[in-house]
Structures are given as structure tokens and as C-alpha cells.
Amino acid sequence: MDYRFLLSALVIGGHVLLCGAASVGATRAEPPLSPDGEAVMDDEDTASACLARAGELGATLDKTPDTAGYFQWTLGTPLVTVSDTWGVVCRIDFKMAGKDFAPHVNRLVLYAGPRKTNVMIAIGQDIAPLQSAISPQ
Secondary structure, three states: OOEEEEEEEEEEOOEEEEEEEEEEOOOOOOOOOOOOOOEEOOOHHHHHHHHHHHHHHHHHHHOOOOOOOOOOEEEOOOEEEEEOOOEEEEEEEEEEOOOOOOOOEEEEEEEEOOOOEEEEEEEEEOOOOOOOOOOOO
16 A cells, blocks of 8 residues: 655744645645646646736735745746646746745645645755746846
8 A cells, every 4th residue: 555645844934834635545635746747738828827826825925924025936937737637737936035945946836626726835845947947036
């Protein structure tokens, strides 16, 4: 039996928010950070909507007390893919004003849930940058 566990940590103003999701078998609780085996979609409208949602999220997080601009991020170019399991998935690499994790990658993963758009924020990951991503300035 294959067990997988994902643990993400988000530090906001000295507080640590831990989110964990466990799954049994081959089904993950969320899409993977890298789009391995997913078909790339050339859909400018979806990419534009992803950028808008990511910008809104960054603005909301920036208003959180004591973040000191940590989430003032510069977004790369979205990579929109489609997966049999997750449907349309949008991934965006980004840099934050508060901390540079180079050579590690920061990535947003947006995907549709049953009632809303789900967002996963991965900071300082040991993954390859998205091939469509520009170097944020």
C-alpha cells in the first residue's frame, strides 16, 4: 500500500500555519508542484485569470499584520496544464520581496475545487523552474 503525506508551512508574522493532507493509494490530495505528464494548454484567458487571482491573493496576504511586505511577489509566466485527475491546473513561479530562496523555487498552484479555486503556496522548493516562467525581476 502506498502512503503519501504532504506538509506545508506558511510563516505569517511569526506565526506558523501548518497544513497537512494525507492520502492513501495513488490519489493525491492536491496536484503535484511539477506538471509531470500533464498536457500543456495554450489558453491566454485562463493564464490571465490565474495571474489576476494570484495578484489578488498576494495583495490579501500583504495586508496581514506583521508581514513586512513578505508577500510582495513578482509573478512569472503561468503554465496552464490539464490533468485527467485535477482538470485545469495553473502553476506560477514567483519571487518574494521579503526573502530570496534561490536556487530554490517558490510556486503557486491554482486548481478548481468543487466550490472554489484552491491555491497551494510552496516556498523554497527543490524543484525545477517552470519552462514557461520568466525570470521575475
